[in-house]
Amino acid sequence: MYVENRQFQSLPQLLDSLPDWHPAGGDEQIGCFLIQVFAALTLEEAKELAKQLKLRFPNSAVIGMSLNNGLIGGRHVETPIIVSLAHLQQSHIETSWHTVTPETCEQDGRALFSQLDAADNRAFICFADGIDASCQQLFGQVGKLNNDVPIVGGIVDHSAEAKGPWVMVDEHCAPGIIGAVALRSHRLKVWQSAFLEWMPVGRRMVVTRAEGHRLYEVDGETIADAYARYFSINGQCQFEVCQDFPLLFRQGNQEFYTAAIKAFDDGSMEMTEAIPEGVQVQFSYFHPKLSQSRIRQKLHEIQTEAPEAVFLYNCASRIFNDDGCIEEELAVFEELAPSVGGYCFGEFAAVPSQRIAHHSVTYLSLSEKGDVVAPSPDTFVKNERVDRTLSPVFTLINQAFTDLEQLNESLEDEVAQKTSALLASAQQHPLTKLPNRGQLVTRLQQYQRLSGMAVIKLCNLGWINHGVGDKQGDQAVIWLAAQLASHTEQVWPSAAELFQLSGSEWLLAVCTDVSEVNLLRQLEKMLRDIDVIEYPVSSLQLDTPLNFVLKAGVVAQPGGKMPVSDIKLNRMVHRAKQARREALANNKLVSLFQPHEHSTIDPVDAIAAMATVKSALSENRVVVFGHPILASGERRLASIECLVRLRLGNEYISPAQFLPAVSHSELYSQLSREVIRQSIEMLDGQAVRYSINLAPQDFFNHTTYECLLQHIRAAQTPQHIGLEILETEQIVDYAAFAERLQPLREAGARLIIDDFGSGYSNMNEILKLSPEVVKFDGSLVSDMDTNPQQRLMVEHLNNLCQSLGIQTTAEFVRNQAICELVESIGVDYLQGFYLAQPQPLDLLLSEYLSRH
DSSP states (O other): OEEEEEEOSSHHHHHHHGGGOOOTTSOTTSSEEEEEEEEOOOHHHHHHHHHHHHHHOTTEEEEEEEOSEEEETTEEEESOEEEEEEEESSOEEEEEEEEOOTTTHHHHHHHHHHHTOOTTEEEEEEEESSOOTTOGGGGTTHHHHHTTOOEEEEEOOOSTTOSOOOEEETTEEESSEEEEEEEEOSSOEEEEEEEOOOEEEEEEEEEEEEETTEEEEETTEEHHHHHHHHHOSSSOOOHHHHHHSOEEEEETTEEEEEOEEEEOTTSOEEESSOOOTTOEEEEEEOOHHHHHHHHHHHHHHHGGGOOSEEEEEEEGGGTTOSSSHHHHHHHHHHHHSOEEEEEESSEEEOSSSSEEESSOEEEEEEEOOSSOOOOOGGGGTTTOOOOTTHHHHHHHHHHHHHHHHHHHHHHHHHHHHHHHHHHHHHTBOTTTOOBBGGGHHHHHTTOSBOOEEEEEEETTHHHHHHHHOHHHHHHHHHHHHHHHHHHHHHHSTTSEEEEEEETTEEEEEEOSOOOHHHHHHHHHHHHHHHHTSOOOOGGGTOSSOOOOOEEEEEEEOGGGBOOSSHHHHHHHHHHHHHHHHHHHHTTOSEEEOOGGGOOSOOHHHHHHHHHHHHHHHHTTOEEEEEEEEEETTTOOEEEEEEEEEEEETTEEEOGGGTHHHHTTSHHHHHHHHHHHHHHHHHHTTSSSEEEEEEOHHHHHSHHHHHHHHHHHHHOSOGGGEEEEEOOGGGOSOHHHHHHHHHHHHHTTOEEEEEEETSTTOOHHHHHHTOOSEEEEOHHHHTTTTTOHHHHHHHHHHHHHHHHTTOEEEEOOOOSHHHHHHHHHHTOSEEOSTTTOOOEEHHHHHHHHHHHO
16 A cells, blocks of 8 residues: 655646656556545536546546645645545445435435445545534444444535535535545555543533424523523623533433534524433533543554554644644654545544544544554654643543532532421421411312311410410410311311411311301311310319310302412411401301401402502503583583593403502502593593592592692683592591682682482581582482382482582482483482493593584
């Protein structure tokens, strides 16, 4: 075997020299020639070169590819034109090519290598264009077809300076193909390997989302964010940096390195290797000097075989050093044998199995010699300038992270154990060991039904503690809790849960199909059975038995359906407590919650209502509705009552759903000011009167009062503004209230009294306020057509008001009969759903203006 590697400055120089190129290795007619081309040529130039090479060396196999960087004689060459001529005198060569794409690379590889299948194959040299490092399945069937014959070579350089791309196979030269040369001989000796010294750096991360080669998240954050967090200062990591730090992961005894080849807008990346979810990955880093000692050691093992040629197919990413690393790396191979090759964008390697590598140094050495004389042992000693500290330093850093992670894991285990113990203690009452209220939702999730809840209270625990001491009182609570738990299991076996709400209060949840009546009976019987059990008081030194005062409140669950949220469960607990308080107040053992018996606002509903009002105010979803008031007889629009609503999507929430909850909060005053502002801004200057609903507290809230006074004084038609006073029973001092009204009335506003004649009205004091209009309470008007007494009452009140010069309005006019009755009595104005319903003020105003 004879090898001759030449570099040319231009294609014409190369073509001119071809006729005179006579290899010194012997008779050209013996054996065959392996010609490799590494050149920065255009496609047309490459085609011409291929043609001329086959003409000059007809018994040759030609394979080449476009590259921007080559290597020859231990030197790196930019924009090369390099031809390697290997005269094989005892071997045979076959070539083949096939089109290739990333989508079909597995089928393309199978088709290519099946054409070259032979028992005496020793190695393949393969060049490809149109694929990348993610196409690992290219070699999926090679081992089965060719008995694990190694494949070396690489992928065409696609960088901006390239004149290609192209792959050359004999006289065929084209982009988007894969070409291969099969070297065949029983006498041909082959050595190949790949050197890649990756060092893991940093902590291990868990792949939390991945789909094949697409990596989305590690440790719950996108892979792009992870790179940016570790490798950038300003939070933005260049993609080239991500490629320089591949991820290392292990499966079984094998290590895999996967590098990013494409970034997506969602923060995910396409990787060269598929990564399963759940594996641990680490960033990894390499430096050429890390490989040099390994290269020397490996080549020292084969130097006794005296290889005759070395072909190198290295990664283009290794051309970044300015400290002589490239020259040192290449010089090692040149010391072994004449070396030639190029820098690829993905190099083929067969260690530990056939794959497309990244960042590696790959080589193929050949020899047809038989007996050889070993070179001097000191051959590889010269020019050996390897930094012996770099690899150990990285190992030290990585081990430090490993130690730190082990320490963190130990601390995490210890914290987890203590947390579990703390949570266990926090989830049960310290005295009785019963689950506490915090376990309510969790414990009830195992059941399908919930018939009801009962809150049971030991009402005389304070007396017991005072009489026998706190310690003995605790023992009494423990004993009573055990009795409740035991009886609960007897009455509702495996279908009820007992919780300790406080030191003297328990919650019983009955999680089976029990009617309301039976639930009350069973609970009452259980408490009576416990009451007759004598508490062991020998240690208390009392002359009389210790008695317990137990009271229980029950709330039934309609249909027995389990509430889906903790909010609804908490509402049930609150209602059961209300019923328990009623049982104590009425000296009953057990009391059932009845909604109509309780006028207080449910705290859960109140919290939700306040949140609704607050968000509506901040999001400008407070809407003013207008309810028309018509003149009696003519039934024309005489005035508009302004009402508050909250908009939720396409629906409106009525005041009854939120005003009670906010009536004593600042949110109520904010609502009043918003209604004042919107009403006057929309209606001021229009030829229609209007009234704004206000409670007595609005007149004594300084901010609301000033807002109202300023708007009235600034209005164009202040005489159209009516101040409609709601809930007059809340007025404590009528004289002070009249004084508060005076500046508003002087500014032009009218006074209107709502709900006049109701059971709460102090008519004498109200009339002293001299209102311009009073509105008869709906309870007096709504049944006038069937109740003569109501009719008579309205008639007398109307006569009284008119005698005092006060106009009157009848509310709740719900049908034609009532409408005709109030008109016959002489009421001035009518209002009710029979005549008109409330609607958004802007719509009502638009309709009114269209008719006038």
